[in-house]
Amino acid sequence: MTIPNPHALDSLDPVAVAVTEAIRSGDLDALRRLLAEHPGLATARVVEEREGCGPGGRSLLHLAADWPGHVPRGPEAVAVLVEAGADPGARFVGAHRETPLHWAASNDDLPMIDALVAAGADIEADGAVIAGGTPLADARAFGQWRAARRLLELGARPTFQDAATLGLDEVVEAGLRATPPPTPEEIDEAFWGACQGGRLSTAVLLRAAGADVDRIGWGGLTPLDVARAGEAERNAEVAAWLTAAGARTHTETTGPDRP
Structure with a gap:
């Protein structure tokens, strides 16, 4: 055939x-x-x-x-x-x-x-x-x-968010200095990615650039939620840093009965 x-x-x-x-x-x-x-x-x-x-x-x-x-x-x-x-x-x-x-x-x-x-x-x-x-x-x-x-x-x-999630600090720093600079939304998304990837130094960079520690991302997860979901030791370090910075979980941010 x-x-x-x-x-x-x-x-x-x-x-x-x-x-x-x-x-x-x-x-x-x-x-x-x-x-x-x-x-x-x-x-x-x-x-x-x-x-x-x-x-x-x-x-x-x-x-x-x-x-x-x-x-x-x-x-x-x-x-x-x-x-x-x-x-x-x-x-x-x-x-x-x-x-x-x-x-x-x-x-x-x-x-x-x-x-x-x-x-x-x-x-x-x-x-x-x-x-x-x-x-x-x-x-x-x-x-x-x-x-x-x-x-x-x-x-x-890598895009700006790729670089943040993978902990490519030099690329992230270059992105923050770019003209035009990343938007607040792009910084928040990159910060969420850094927390997902357990990239503490990158998260610190992006927090200093104004990232929202309670930004709700994919799956309704906050940066603290997604850091805690990671299994690597580095994720635990990011979660501890976020907690010390006053970051909240999705439930703490929205309340138990809200989407």
Whole structure:
């Protein structure tokens, strides 16, 4: 069977089931056989209804990078798929426009990040579920610190909020001196990120720049809430500093019966 290009395969289609299993299990022989038997398969999209997202189409590289990531022989599958014609910059079709690299970053999957970038994936591709940003924005927002560091090593350019969340004090200081300077809202968002990442020195910098210690961010969490949610010892240090500065939790800020 020749698969038209581009072609959407229902996720329950036998070919879609077989290629998904081959990719997710690391069966490269089966993957090569399917690609040879079905010309056009490398550029096809597997379409299914995803909870909370409506119908969406994933490229085969998205299948390799999909949650929870770290599939067996994933980087080798990337090479096989790209050689067969798969686009390393393919976009999810549906509720967002994320690339496979966005997904690898969200899963802290360093080997997959390396393989996709080596295959030509755009490290600065926009379209993240996090404010339409880059793969680095996903890694930062989801607390995937190893992925974030690897993306930086590979040349990703951090935003002001990325830099604050990752504790890049020199970048944050340069941002504060920039013309025009960051807005109060941007400073508050960066401060929240620094507390999420457990970056005490960065939080101190941003507090001195006027950051609101009770700013409510993603998930209704204040800086104190998100610092306490982190498991690293550095998060405990930030939480203690915030408490000493009079910072409050969401409940303390809004009251128990208010949103």
